[in-house]
Amino acid sequence: MSRIDKKSPFKVPDGYFNHFEQKLAQKIDAINPNTGYRTPLDYFQKVENQILHSVDYPKGKSLFNWSYTWKAMAAACVVALFYFNEKNTVDQNELAEFFIEDYLTTNTTYEIADHSDYYFEVGNFIEDYESIAIDDALEIRLYGETPTNLNLFDDE
Numbered sequence: 001m002s003r004i005d006k007k008s009p010f011k012v013p014d015g016y017f018n019h020f021e022q023k024l025a026q027k028i029d030a031i032n033p034n035t036g037y038r039t040p041l042d043y044f045q046k047v048e049n050q051i052l053h054s055v056d057y058p059k060g061k062s063l064f065n066w067s068y069t070w071k072a073m074a075a076a077c078v079v080a081l082f083y084f085n086e087k088n089t090v091d092q093n094e095l096a097e098f099f100i101e102d103y104l105t106t107n108t109t110y111e112i113a114d115h116s117d118y119y120f121e122v123g124n125f126i127e128d129y130e131s132i133a134i135d136d137a138l139e140i141r142l143y144g145e146t147p148t149n150l151n152l153f154d155d156e
Helices: 020-030 043-054 066-106 109-115 122-131 134-143
Strands: none
Touching: none
């Protein structure tokens, strides 16, 4: 801070600010109060109408907007498709359950096994029984869903 020069490069004449306010007030009073601008009589009564007539207002939009209508109709169609498609899925599931139930009640377990795509070979069963414990094999045999212990007429 000590390096900063405390002398200002700008100089003001001596006594410049003495009576400064009085000199400024005299200059302001010397200005002519009439600026040369005069408003005509009835100017403020007429100007509003002149401005309103010169402004071009945009035409109002019609209340019926076709682009909005098309968008609303498209949205309604999508919602309707989802609604009706969901009902058809439920109906198809009910039909599938009915036909499966009917198939199981009219056919015996041996007829169902004959139509099955599974290939029953004794060797496969022996390999399965050898790979698991005897207790587990007995439990599967007793409680598993095999044609001999599957009761199709119980409602579960």
